[in-house]
Amino acid sequence: MDRPTRSPPRPSPATTAERGPTAPVAQAAGAVLLALSRAARSFVLYDPGNALVRQFLADYQAKMRAALDQYGELAIEVRPIDMLVQGEVVYHDADREKSLSFRLFRDGLRRLTILPHATWEEQLKLLEILAVRYSGVRQQEDDTVTLLRRVGFRGIAVVAVEGFTPAEETPEPALDERVGRTGRFRPPVGWDTPLRKLPAPGPLAFREVADESLAPLRAEDGEGAVAELVLSLARDLVQEAMRAGWPRSDLVAFFAELRDALLADGELGSLRRLVDLLGEVGGGELREEMLRGLGDARTLDLVLAAVPEDAARLPPDLLPFLPLLGIDAALEQLAGNPGEGRRRLLTQIVLARLPREADAVLRRLPALDARLARDLGRGIVARAPERTNEVVRQFLAQADEELRLEGLAALESAPGEVPLQPLCELLRDTSEPVRARAAEVLGRRGDESVLDALRGALEGSREISPGEAEKLGRALAEVAPIAAARLFAGWLEPKARFLRGLSPQQRAQQWAAVAGTGALPGTDPEPILSALAERSEDELRRHCLATLARRRKAPRGPASHE
């Protein structure tokens, strides 16, 4: 996300040694460790797709490359609160909750040597392990040392011990009697039998085994193998559960984990296969539970993390799952003003839940920024037109002018009756475009009941622009032509005309009357406007002629608007 909720992982005063290292190699190592620590923490603090994370990553890459190019090898000694290179402290943080060195030390790491030939992939793997440990997860399965050992680094060497050891300064003999432990396991009689009948022994000889005969076995833990493993396990476990009558609860959590893992890996195609497979092998209820879980906030995070923030479009494999993702969580994230990419993705997730989840969106609309509210409001209007009035009501109450205009646009095309009272109130809005648009919509969707409101707008003390007056005049002609014609006649011949000249209000009324007359049905308006044009001067004359021209041009009579 563009705006992190937490402060960036800058080194606190505690994270750098009070007096920096003096040896150049130590200085370089210190810079690498700082960059490593920052990058690892950045993955915990921010959305992994964030541009800031990439910046930290680039810094780590550059510092590491520079240090290895120049000094060849970085041998780092790990102590509880600091790390040393060539005897100099290059990293120091006494805060054990945050300290990189304490995390490594606690897990048993004592020396970390980055060799000159350490590849970028290995450097990244090191960062990944630290980032995973920084996030405080995987405590049951692995620690830093087992994770480092799993990788089988060639360019990074580690020296590790078991984290803590008996301090046997005063060793004591153990008691003969063993302390009791409840629930001891005893294997059953005849376990692992009967053995299959094997042939008589054959001779044993050493034979080279061709590498290609073992390669497929090794490939089972390669890239992309997890998805296949997931599917095979899912099939076997569901079948076994049905055969042996395991309660469904034995498998529910496991399948949720599989779902989340596939999401985290971006393996959406495999997730679809898993969903299908569950249906095929009779795990329909499990499938439903698994899909329901897609609505969790945590699951949504996984989806977001799997899509690069700057992705131009949604991955096609994600589309089938969009309607299942959590709308509340998505709205929550949208309310936090995410970056453009995230916003696009989240908006699509929300729109995919319409019209079913229109209530959830409507509840949130007032809290969203104007552009987002507009997009989602349009979504509701398009996918749940019967809820248009609710969108309109919310938009019309917004302080943002654009949203009020959006509400008016929605109202104009809304099916069924429209609420006229709020529209009439908008004739007193502070924004002229809103007032003008309200008049326009009233003309199209209103009836005689709004005549007084329209008239009142023109007879009030507020100054009205010619454009707004035109809209009001036409609206009057549309909702109540007969009454409007009478009004217009009065406004076109004001009594005070030759005495003091026209007031601004009279000018506006006259302007409205010309436009309104042009919109009246029948043949009378044209001679009225022609005569008025002949006896008027300048602007009013031009207004009359333009109105006449427009009226003559209009294909379906006077009521069409431009």
Place this chain on the structure above:
Amino acid sequence: MAPPPTNDLSLAQLSLGRAIGRARAGEDRELAQKVREGGEALAHVMAGLLKMSKVHAPDNRAFDAPVDQLARALDELVNLLGTVHLVAVEDQVYVNEVRIRAEGKGGARDLGAELARHNAGGLSFHAGLDRTAVRALVAGFAQKPAEVAPRRALQQVLLERGVRSVELAPRFRFQTQGEDQPMRRDPVEALLRTLGLVEETYDNLAAGRILNPLPLRRAVVEILEIGPEVPELWENLGGGAPHATHAASVALVALLVGKAAGLRPAALQDLGLAALIHDVGYACLPSDVAAGPEGLVRHPPEGARIMLRQRGFSESKLRRLRAVLDHHRDHMEPRGRPSALGQVLRLAEDYATLLRVHASSISPSDALGSMARAAGSAYHPALTQVMVNVLGRYPPGTLLELEDGRYARSVSPVRGPDTFAAPLVRIYDLKTRALSRERHDLAVEGAVHRALPG
């Protein structure tokens, strides 16, 4: 799913983001939270009780509430974890590897000092304690420490007072660099630790608890670092309970074969871990079902079911589950071939079981020879040859009659193609069944006349 990233950094960002996502998906937050909270309560109340015991008599009513709290906190943790290890290391406190936040809280931080009065560094609770037992425990700590071997003396007091499920651990400190080498390289110690862990794990799983793979993984890592081919490991396999010894045997053979087959370190760790717990399914089968053919068929899926109790996703867990499900499946299984780890496990399991069940009637050589002839149907042919190549003509444990008329027992796997039929041995006295202290290298001197059962 995502459009291909445009450069190295984008790719790295994507891959790291996914790794974090996977790790988060794999976290059992609920369990971690419960252990952390329960552990904090246990550590704080324990420290508080030990302090109080210095100013109040054990029957003082002031103890009632904290004694209740401790009993409750302990019960919850025992239900979750099985054996609860409460350990103070310098100023840190851990409950089963989970660090307890002691900063800013007086109680837990002082626990180490309270325990140290009796030269203890931790307490292992193998079961919950009732109120009487908690009081007895506290009263024991309240006593003046014995001048000689105070921890042992206190342990004796606790046993006398009926507190049999609490074990006092020695004081701990963080290891520093360099001092680890002698301890880490002792294969016998590593093997004994592994056997103990396997027993504890089976006990916990049999009691319905959740698998805690980390200590087992550490044990496997240690064996891999030592090297599964090291003779001391093979010579000391008999030191545990039958199921633990069997599990360790299967693990050693499996690691040896897996390593020779070129499996990656991560797969080897997972293989070793699966081998240590592969038979745990027997723990939840009724005894009449477990014994005999039905037990043989049902324990792999039941084992997988037990392992499913462990929450949180990891690829390791999947591989473990797959291997345990597959460990009795034939290579030519009509439903589809077993996984690679399952096939290695199958070989190791059958080999160890053959020797366990027919120890007196079949030699390891013949067991391996029989299995080799079933390669292609029951077993993966290439893996079977790998197993033959690493165990040799006279696998560890084979009783040999040497050409000079002496007897010996093979104690090493194959060290290289030229030692395929020339293992390290210890001379064996048939009458006393004693083995020589020295090992002899048959590649250097002596020759085998024949292999014998037994």
